[in-house]
Amino acid sequence: MSHLNDIDIAKTADKKPINEIAENLGISKEEFIPYGHYKAKIDVNMNKEEFEKNKGKLVLVTAISPTPAGEGKTTMSVGLADGLAQIGKKSVLALREPSLGPVFGMKGGAAGGGYAQVVPMEDINLHFTGDFHAISSAHNLISALLDNHIHHGNSLNIDTRKIHWKRVVDMNDRQLRHIVNGLNGSTNGVPREDGYDITVASEIMAIFCLSEDLIDLKERISRIIVAYTHDNQPVTVDDLKGSGAVTALLVDAFKPNLVQTLENTPAFIHGGPFANIAHGCNSILATKHALLYGDYAVTEAGFGADLGGEKFIDIKCRTAELAPDAVVVVATVKALKMHGGVSKQHLNEENVIAVKKGLVNLKHHIQTMKDVFNLNTVVGINHFFTDTDAEVQVILDACQEWGIKASVAKVWEQGGKGATELAQLVVEACENKTNMTFAYDLDTTLMDKITHVVQKVYGGKGATYTNKAMKQLKEIEQVGFGQLPVCMAKTQYSLSDTASLIGAPTDFDIKIKELRLSAGAGFIVAITGTIMTMPGLPKKPSAESIDVDKEGNITGLF
Template identity: 50%
Template sequence: MQPISEIAHSLGLTDDEFEPYGRQIAKLPLSVLEKRKGGPQGKLVLVTAITPTPAGEGKTTTTIGLTMGLNKLGVKAVAALREPSLGPVFGVKGGATGGGKARIEPSDQINLHFTGDLHAITAANNLLAAMIDNYLLAGNPKRLDPRSVSFQRCLDMNDRALRKLITGLGGKSEGVPRETGVEITAASEVMATLCLAEGYADLKKRLARIVVGTDETNEPVTAADIQAEGGMAVLLKDALKPNLVQTIEGNPVIVHGGPFANIAHGCNSVIATRLALALGEVCVTEAGFGADLGAEKFLDIKMRQAGLAPDMVVLVATLRALKMHGGVPLDSLKAENLVALEAGFSNLARHAENLKKFGLPVVIAINRFPTDTPGEEEALEKLCKAHGLKVALSDVFGAGGAGGEVLARLVTETLATETASFAPLYPDSLPLRKKIETVAKEIYRADGVEFLPAAKNRLAYLTKRGYGNLPVCIAKTQYSFSDDPTKLAAPVGHTLTIRDAKLSAGAGFVVAYAGTLLTMPGLPKRPAALDMHLSDDGEISGVM
C-alpha cells in the first residue's frame, strides 16, 4: 500500500485537506467539499446487480475492478463504497472489501472497526434511546406515551435474542417498563440520517426531527422535544467525515456509511458521493443487493434528496448465479447448462428493463468464474444482444485492473455516446400507498399490493400528519423480486404484502415492511466468526 498522503495528493488534496488516521486511512473534512462547490463534476456510474444467490455476483469486486480498469485507461476514477457492518462480517457474508485482485485496503481494518463510524452511530442512536427513557422517568412534560415509543436501541452485530425486550424492570427508580427491541446499526434511522445529510447543519436538523413516539393526543414527539439532537450531533462529528483508502493498485476509494438495502436505503453517504464527483472524472458507486432494492432506493431516495442524477448503470451478474435462477442447485453449478442459463437470464433481463424505466443507459458486466465455459459465455452474449443489451466480460478478481479494461472501455464509450434522461419512478405528490404500489408493480412486477390493517392505519396516520410527500423505502427479502425468498428468476402473478410501516423522519422517508423481514438479523448455524483467528504475532486471518 502507498502512504495515504500519496493517495490524497493524487486527488489534488493539500496536506491540510485530509486527516491521517494511521498510515493507510484518512478522514476528509467537510471543508474539502465546500471549497469545490461550483467546480467541475465527474460522471456518476452506479453499479448494481441481479437478484443475489449463494452462487455469488461480485458487485463490490466489480465496482473496485471497474475503478481500477478506468484508471488504467487514463480516466481519473474514484470509487465510493459503503462501510461493512460487523453483523454480516461475523455472520454469513464475511468481509465487504472486494476479492481476489480487486480489493480495497487495509481490508482487515475496513471490515472491522475502521475509523469507528458505525460505533459512533450506535452511540448516538443509543444516547437518544437512553434520553427517551430518562425523559419518561423525569417528569415527561410532553406526556410521551410509553406504549407509543417506536425508537429502538441498536447494535452493530447480528443478535436475534435482542429483537424483543422489556426494559425498565426493577422498580420505580429503574425506569418505566415498556416493550422495545434492538435493531442492527445498519438498519437504524440514525445510520440513514447520517448518510443522507449534506453537512453539520443539515445533520442537526435531521436528528432533531426524528420521531420517537406520540403524546396522549397522538401527536408526534421528536428528538428535539427530548433535546437530544445536540448530544447526538457531537457524537457524530467525526463520523460525518468520509474515509479515504485505496485499491490494491493505489487508486483512491472513499468509504462512508453502511445502510443495508433490504431494510434501509442501501447506499453510501451523499457527502462521499459528492466528494468523489468533485475529485474525479468518474465516480463509481454501488447500491446494495439486487437492483430491485439498492438501485431503486438509490434512484428514488438518495438521488431525489441530493438533487443528483446518475449517468449510467452497470448491472453485474455471474453465469453461476443465472444458472441458479434457472433451477440448478448450488452443488451442480460447475457443469455447463445452457437451458438453465437461458431460464435464469429472465432475472437479468427484468432488472435491465427496470433500470431503463429511470431513463438510464445500462451495460451488463459478467463477473467471470474459472468454471465458466466458452459455450455459456457465447450463449449469454447472444441473449444480451437479442435483448439490445451491451455486455462485457470482467475478470477483475483474477487480473485486477487489467481484467476490467474491457468493461471500462464499454463504460467510457457509453458515457460518451449515450445521454441519460434520469427521472425518479414517482413524484413526491403521489400518496404513500400509490408510491408503494408503483414500486411493487413497476419494479417487483407484482399484480397488486395487500395492505394489512397495521400498515393501512400507519400510512393514513403519517399522511394526516404531513409526511405523505416523502419517498418510500420498501423493506423486503433480497432473494426474490417478490416477498417470498423461494421465488427465483422473474416471478409473475404474485401479491406484495405490506404488514406495517414506520416513519424515518430524520432520513426523510417512510419504511414499508413487506413479508416477515427482520431489522435485527441472527447469526447462521455456522457463523463466519468460527473461521477467524488472531495469531500470536498479531496477524488476522479469516475475515475476507
C-alpha cells in the same frame, strides 16, 4: 489463477501511504486527517458552485437479484474503478462501510475480493475509523434520553406503548430483537417492552448518509419521531433536547474516509445502510467527494436493481440532485443458473439451459434501469473460473439480442486488467446524454408510490395492506408526511416479497405489513414479508473461522 484467499492477497498489497493518495487527488493538507498510515478522513467544505464545475461522471454498479452463490458486486465495483485507471481515466470509488453483523455472520464483509479489493481490508471490515460505533452511540443516546425523560416524570406525556425507537448494536444478535427493560425496582427506570435493531437499520444511519452537511445532519436528527403521546402527538428528538449532543457524537464520523484499492485507486468508504431494510447506499458526502476529485466516480447500491438500485435513484439521487451517467448491471453464470432452478450443490456443472432460463432475471433488471429510469445501461459479467465458454456466450448473445452492450470481467483473478473492456463500455455509455426519470412522483399518495414501485420495478400486480399498515398509512398522510418517498423493506432474493420466487415472477402482490415514518431521514419505510431489522447468526457463523496470532495477524477473515 491465484489460490490465495482474500486476506492473504490483501496482505501482499503494495500500498501507498495515504497522504500520497490524497495528494494525487489534489486534497490539501488542511483537509487531510490521517488515521494511521493507510486510512484518513477528509474534511472538505464543498462549495456547490465548485462541485458543479468540477463534477465527474457518475457510474452506478447494481446487479441481478442476489443468490447464495454471490454476485461479487463490490468486487466488480473495485475492479471497474481499477479498470478505468488502467485505460488512463482518473477514477475514484465510493463504497459503503461493512457492518460487523455480516462480517461475523454469513454474508461476509464488503471490501471486494481476489485482486479487486480495497485495503487495508482487516481495518475496513472490522472497526475501521469508528464510524459505526459513533452512529450506535448517537442512536443509543436518544434511547437513554427518552427513557430518562420517562423516569423523571414524563412531562411530555409519552405513551410507553407507542415508543418506536429501539436500541441498536452492530452485530447479528437475535436474542435482542424483543426484550423487557427497566426491571428490578424504580431506581432502574420504568419497565417497558423494547428491542434492538442492527446499527445499519438505524434511522441515524440513513440520516448520516443522506445529509449534505452538519447543519442538515442536526436538523434531520431533530425531526426524528421517537414516540407518540397519549393523545397521539409525535415526540421528536428536538422535544427531548438531544439534537446537539447526538450531532456532537457524529462530527468526526461525518467526515468521509479515504483508503485505496490494491492498485492504489482512491476509495471513499463512508456509511452503510442495508439495502433490504434501508436505502442501501454510501453517504452522499462520499459520492460527491468522489465526483469532485475524479473524472469517473464508481459507486454501488446494495443487492439488486429492485432494491439498492431503485432506492439509489428514487431516494438518494432525488435528495442529492444527482443522476448516474451510466449503470452497470452485474450478473454471474452461477447466479443465473440458480435463477434457472439449479441447486447450489450443482452450480459447478455446465448447464447452458439453466443459464438461458435464468436470463429472465437479468433482462428484468436491465429493463428497470433502461426503461423505468431511462439510464445508459451496460452488463458486466463477473467471471468465475468454473464458468464455461458456452455458458458465458449465452449471456453475451442474449445481451446482443436485447441491444445491450456487455463484457466479461475477470476482476477477481486479474484486478483492473480484467475490466478494461468493461471500462471502455462504461466510458462510451457516459458520453450519451441521460434524462433520468423516477419510478413515482412525490406528489402522489403513499399508496400510489408503493404501487408504482411494485408494478414498474418488481413486475408485480400491486400491494395489499394489513389493517395495521392501513391505519399507519392514514396517520402518516394526516400528519403531513405523505409527500415523502418510500423505502421498501423486502427480501433481496426475489423481485417479490417471497424469497423462493426466483427468476422474474409475475402476477403477485406485495404484502405491506407495516409502515414506519422516518421523518428525519425523509422517507417512509414499507415493511414486507418476513424482513428482519435484527438478523441472527447462521448455524456456523464466519466468526468460528477467524483467529489472531501473537503478532496480531488476523486469519480466516475471508
